[in-house]
Amino acid sequence: PWIVRDGGRYRMWFTLVREPFTPRQSIGIACAESDDGLRWATDGRHVLAPDPGGWDSVGVETACVVRRPGGGWLLYYTASLPPEGGHHM
Numbered sequence: 126p127w128i129v130r131d132g133g134r135y136r137m138w139f140t141l142v143r144e145p146f147t148p149r150q151s152i153g154i155a156c157a158e159s160d161d162g163l164r165w166a167t168d169g170r171h172v173l174a175p176d177p178g179g180w181d182s183v184g185v186e187t188a189c190v191v192r193r194p195g196g197g198w199l200l201y202y203t204a205s206l207p208p209e210g211g212h213h214m
Contacts, residue, residue: 135162153184153185154185
């Protein structure tokens with residue numbers, strides 16, 4: 126997970142596997158928020174999901190989030206390509 130204090134709240138981005146070990150498995154990045162850094166709330170949705178048929182179709186994971194100097198956020202992540210005789214990231 127990657128945790129950032131934003132004003133009076135904490136935000137955490139983390140890898141979330143939906144429907145694991147099934148043909149519909151989806152590996153993406155989700156976000157949770159907390160007032161105290163101990164109890165977290167999330168809606169369980171991916172804020173960044175793999176693109177079926179795209180270069181990252183196996184999954185997106187391992188978020189790193191930083192605030193831009195002028196405002197807004199940058200999200201860096203690892204993505205997986207479908208293997209063609211191997212695994213590509």
